[in-house]
């Protein structure tokens with residue numbers, strides 16, 4: 001996944017363009033910036049690369065999710081259905097707009113189970129937010145149909161799946177809006193940054209204003225801008241955008257390397273009949289940032305994790321089930337509603353309820369899953385070494 005592995009002259013050149021003028025801000029200063037508009041250029045590159053009409057850069061992927069929700073009109077008391085396996089940013093964003101995260105089970109796609117989504121719909125449901133985890137995607141046809149039937153918003157958290165596609169469309173461009181993260185470990189990085197993508201002009205205009213204190217950006221004099229609504233500051237800087245601009249130009253190279261390395265590693269694990277792999281929905285193309293695989297039982301999977309640890313080769317193999325950042329089982333701060341300031345009674349009640357909510361279907365999947373992160377810079381010899389060692393450990397546990 002990490003674009004930072006192939007950081008080089010291209011990034012330095014783009015950043016230097018900005019340093020030459022010293023205009024680090026994305027808006028205004030039209031004269032002294034001498035035609036250098038990195039954030040605007042990156043937004044244009046995003047719309048062209050991923051095939052959406054509008055892109056609004058933000059200061060992070062989390063800010064992109066918050067911005068998307070605000071722009072889609074999601075607010076206090078609205079319920080957002082999201083998966084129990086994701087990154088904490090997904091529920092942070094929901095809570096940030098006053099909405100209520102409703103966590104439901106995932107299936108062997110490692111993303112939302114459509115029937116679990118259906119069962120969770122109430123009169124307060126406003127949005128379904130699939131999170132395309134670990135490079136691949138949710139069953140978007142099924143989720144789109146549910147959203148259409150119940151008049152719900154589909155917001156894709158595609159932060160981890162830049163470059164993946166579904167039925168020919170880029171992940172993140174299929175719902176009413178979608179987001180990417182460009183944080184340091186994502187497929188392409190700005191160091192910190194994110195984007196809201198949409199084909200809805202009104203959602204875009206709101207996102208554009210919201211990320212910059214509600215400025216309407218209609219005039220040439222920033223000081224004279226009107227403020228049609230209250231905004232916030234989620235701006236990206238020109239320095240960050242410059243890094244992203246160099247990275248997006250290399251995306252196809254990243255994806256080709258990643259896919260090749262993923263498939264090469266997979267070939268080793270495929271030799272073991274007990275190993276199965278994460279399901280990619282029909283019509284989907286995995287970005288291949290991770291190779292996610294299952295063993296028949298939770299005990300065997302935990303034994304493999306222990307053995308990898310004992311041999312000092314666990315790094316890069318993620319057992320999300322026991323991971324503090326990604327799965328409901330370890331989100332004690334969420335389940336105890338541990339916030340620094342008061343939240344609404346509705347939000348608090350919803351969070352405390354998670355303590356007694358069962359996620360049996362997700363547990364059955366996640367407790368058997370290991371995701372191996374794919375590096376862009378592995379040599380063939382390194383892949384062979386990793387593949388053979390993984391096979392040896394798995395065979396030892398299964399024996």
Ligand SMILES: *Cc1c(COP(=O)(O)O)cnc(C)c1O
Nearest residue numbers: 060061062087089159160181183
């Ligand atoms: C990285 C990530 C985010 C948030 O991105 P930041 O840029 O780190 O704020 C949101 N959702 C998922 C699934 C992520 O992996």
